[in-house]
Amino acid sequence: xxxxxxxxxxxxxxxxxxxxxxxxxxxxxxxxxxxxxxxxxxxxxxxxxxxxxxxxxxxxxxxxxxxxxxxxxxxxxxxxxxxxxxxxxxxxxxxxxxxxxxxxxxxxxxxx
Amino acid sequence: xxxxxxxxxxxxxxxxxxxxxxxxxxxxxxxxxxxxxxxxxxxxxxxxxxxxxxxxxxxxxxxxxxxxxxxxxxxxxxxxxxxxxxxxxxxxxxxxxxxxxxxxxxxxxxxxxx
Numbered sequence: 001x002x003x004x005x006x007x008x009x010x011x012x013x014x015x016x017x018x019x020x021x022x023x024x025x026x027x028x029x030x031x032x033x034x035x036x037x038x039x040x041x042x043x044x045x046x047x048x049x050x051x052x053x054x055x056x057x058x059x060x061x062x063x064x065x066x067x068x069x070x071x072x073x074x075x076x077x078x079x080x081x082x083x084x085x086x087x088x089x090x091x092x093x094x095x096x097x098x099x100x101x102x103x104x105x106x107x108x109x110x111x112x
Numbered sequence: 113x114x115x116x117x118x119x120x121x122x123x124x125x126x127x128x129x130x131x132x133x134x135x136x137x138x139x140x141x142x143x144x145x146x147x148x149x150x151x152x153x154x155x156x157x158x159x160x161x162x163x164x165x166x167x168x169x170x171x172x173x174x175x176x177x178x179x180x181x182x183x184x185x186x187x188x189x190x191x192x193x194x195x196x197x198x199x200x201x202x203x204x205x206x207x208x209x210x211x212x213x214x215x216x217x218x219x220x221x222x223x224x225x226x
Contacts, residue, residue: 004154033215041200043217086154099145099170100215102154 003027006087006103013110019074021106023087026068030092034061034072037084037105046072046085077110084108114139118203118218125190125197126226133188133221135203141216142207144186148172149200149220158201161186190223198225 004025013019023032034046047054047061049070054061058077063070074081087103116137125131137144143162147155157170161180175194180186186205190197201221206213 002154035215035217041202041220041222043202043204043220045214045216048214088155099157099160100155102156104152104154 002104003091003101004087004089004103006085006106008106009104010107011109013077013108015078015110015112017077017110019077019081019108019110021072021085021087021108023070023072023103024068025070025087025089025101027089027101028092029065029068029089031090032063032070033088033090033100034070035086035088037086039083043086074108079110079112082109116203116205116216116218118201118221120221121219123221123223124226125223128192130189130191131197131223133190133201133203133223135186135188135218137184137186137203137205137216139205139207139216140183141205142183143205144180145204145206145215146170146176146178146186146188147202147204149202155202158188197223199223 007022031050033048035043036046037043049063058075060073084105084107086105088100119134145160146158149155156172158176159178161167164183167178167180177189203218204215206215
């Protein structure tokens with residue numbers, strides 16, 4: 001079983017819809033990242049979370065440390081939001097920091 | 113503008129050939145990373161460097177080599193020992209501990225075997 005699981009793998013939405021992408025993880029973490037990868041391949045960091053909720057424009061990220069779960073929400077989706085969204089966690093064990101572990105990504109297509 | 117520059121964007125390797133992927137950053141970041149991305153899989157760490165003249169193997173280092181002679185540069189060599197090199201390669205950097213800082217990524221290099 002992968003240490004970081006994302007769902008759904010693929011998501012198609014109509015413009016204007018509210019979108020939720022989920023990320024579950026099975027290891028102790030010190031931080032969780034949401035990344036966006038555009039069709040050309042470049043990756044942009046959207047959020048880094050260790051607790052609670054963060055908002056940037058139409059994007060909202062939440063994390064529940066007890067449940068080991070995070071969600072990325074997109075309000076009023078737009079075709080330019082079409083991309084692969086990647087969840088990554090910073091593993092924490094024995095007082096030391098591990099490297100990031102990445103989910104496989106969720107491919108989002110927003111139709112006009 | 114500050115950022116990470118990867119070159120080339122596309123690269124073709126012949127059998128038995130070593131090829132080098134370039135990664136340069138002008139963000140003054142201490143830590144740099146190389147990832148490999150295959151279709152349907154998450155990014156996997158090849159090598160990382162927390163400081164000049166020092167680097168560590170990641171999860172899939174076999175068949176790859178790196179150097180970190182300058183803070184701004186972290187080239188990756190795909191050697192002939194890497195039997196399945198076709199993939200998308202991403203370079204990243206952070207200003208400190210990886211998990212507590214935003215990661216900045218380059219645009220990637222797509223490597224194919226002729």
